[in-house]
Amino acid sequence: MELHKSTHVVLLSSPGLGHLIPTIELGKRFVHHHNFQVTVLAVTSQTSKTETEILNSSLCHIIDIPSPDLTGLVNENNGVMTRLSVMMSEAVPAIKSILSKITPRPSALIVDIFGTEAIPIARELNILSYVYVASHAWVLALIVYAPVLDEKIEGEYVDQKEALKIPGCNPVRPEDVVDSMLDRNDRKYKEFLKIGNRIPQSDGLLVNTWEELQRKVLEALREGGLLSKALNMKIPVYAVGPIERESELETSxxxxxxxxxxxxxxxxxxxxxxxxxxxxxxxxxxxxxxxxxxxxxxxxxxxxxxxxxxxxxxxxxxxxxxxxxxxxxxxxxxxxxxxxxxxxxxxxxxxxxxxxxxxxxxxxxxxxxxxxxxxxxxxxxxxxxxxxxxxxxxxxxxxxxxxxxxxxxxxxxxxxxxxxxxxxxxxxxxxxxxGDENGKSNGIRERVKETQRSAVKALSEGGSSYVALSQVAKIIEG
Incomplete structure (x- = not known):
């Protein structure tokens, strides 16, 4: 009798704990709930003790891709975002080599937003590609709409008198824009626009939020939504969160x-x-x-x-x-x-x-x-x-x-x-x-508890995020 082969998924993480932890936690979901075989390709900074501990403690199979040599590629004035983008770009040959040889052959590649340069590799190898946005849907909306704003708006975003309008979403105040949009002459802004253009080239998006928390933005992003129409973006958007650490490393x-x-x-x-x-x-x-x-x-x-x-x-x-x-x-x-x-x-x-x-x-x-x-x-x-x-x-x-x-x-x-x-x-x-000066509740604690219950429900069997990830798993399984 032939043994059932488990589906193999490869996840790609850029350096930094804020990228590595959510990627590993998503991988664990595929392992625990869908019995997938998961490999995490982690491009690492190799300067963080905590990063090393997390890599050594994961339940997923980790392949550590050492940070490429950036000598001559970045200068001391380049910020974190530029360095991340260049690191991931320089790691593409190593990523391609691993994906070409790894066994069993992967059914899907899931990248974080800094790993979008690997999407064409997946297409070349006839592997499904997804982008995992470890942040929320409003940030995703700004990222994918940024190339349009780049054409529409003159001058620096931070100098605009009015909020930046995104179809179907709340506008973004100029002072709230992501770091990569603070200076349009900076190299990180050009890298940011590339990410915005590459994300829609994937087969789908997984977002670390849940339906009940951000329904309006998610509907705008999906086919038929105002933002989707403005971008002619026709890929599915799955709200699969909240994905977070369930437990810590060993106690000390x-x-x-x-x-x-x-x-x-x-x-x-x-x-x-x-x-x-x-x-x-x-x-x-x-x-x-x-x-x-x-x-x-x-x-x-x-x-x-x-x-x-x-x-x-x-x-x-x-x-x-x-x-x-x-x-x-x-x-x-x-x-x-x-x-x-x-x-x-x-x-x-x-x-x-x-x-x-x-x-x-x-x-x-x-x-x-x-x-x-x-x-x-x-x-x-x-x-x-x-x-x-x-x-x-x-x-x-x-x-x-x-x-x-x-x-x-x-x-x-x-x-x-x-x-x-x-x-x-x-x-x-x-x-x-x-509470306030009179000891009265400001309502924040009650709303947080309500949101907590909403998150638990979304992740429970039959909940919106549970169903969404199951849909992704089914497509990957073919």
């Missing part, structure tokens, strides 16, 4: 002490502060944040990373790189802050097991950079947010969370434009934990 002694501390706190009384795997603050902003937390008199867990003045995404390729567990935090925190807050706050150097923290009953709020992965981890655990966007598409995420969905508080002015002062931080932290 530092993690055990953190959990023990959280166990001693009241339910929903602690604010968690973290700027993701790549976010950094200036020295001045760090001091203001510390003093704001102290003035709020609320309990907190803060993942502390050394301040860097030059760039808010300075730690993107190096998360967890610190050789020493003990970061010399006292050098860049206000004098006496550590000793004064010892009983109410916990400082974690560099990197924390975020899912473990957000799942804990004591966490009542998350002051976050609004990376989409962190946002989903917060919302699916019923934790309201304080939006503190830093780079990439995070300003759009903050607007979606605070203004459309009502799941977050946000600063009066973008943190990237002006230092947020301690008084405002104090007020936001108090409000997210205690």
């Amino acid at each position: 002694s530092s993690n055990e002490s953190l959990v023990k501390w959280l166990d001693e706190q009241r339910s929903e009384s602690v604010v968690y502060v973290s700027f993701g795997s790549g976010g950094t603050l200036s020295y001045e902003q760090m001091r203001e944040l510390a003093l704001g937390l102290e003035m709020s008199e609320q309990r907190f867990v803060w993942v502390v990373r050394a301040p860097i003045e030059e760039s808010v995404d300075a730690a993107f390729f190096t998360t967890g790189r610190s050789e020493s567990e003990e970061v010399e935090m006292s050098k860049y925190l206000p004098e006496g802050f550590i000793s004064r807050t010892r009983k109410v706050g916990l400082l974690v150097p560099e990197w924390a097991q975020q899912v473990t923290i957000l799942k804990h009953r004591s966490i009542g709020g998350f002051l976050s950079h609004c990376g989409w992965g962190s946002t989903l981890e917060s919302v699916t655990n019923g934790v309201p947010l304080i939006a503190w966007p830093l780079y990439a598409e995070q300003r759009m995420n903050a607007t979606l969370l605070a203004e459309e969905l009502g799941l977050a508080l946000r600063t009066a002015v973008l943190p990237t434009k002006k230092v947020v002062r301690r008084e405002e931080i104090e007020h936001m932290v108090r409000e997210i934990i205690q």
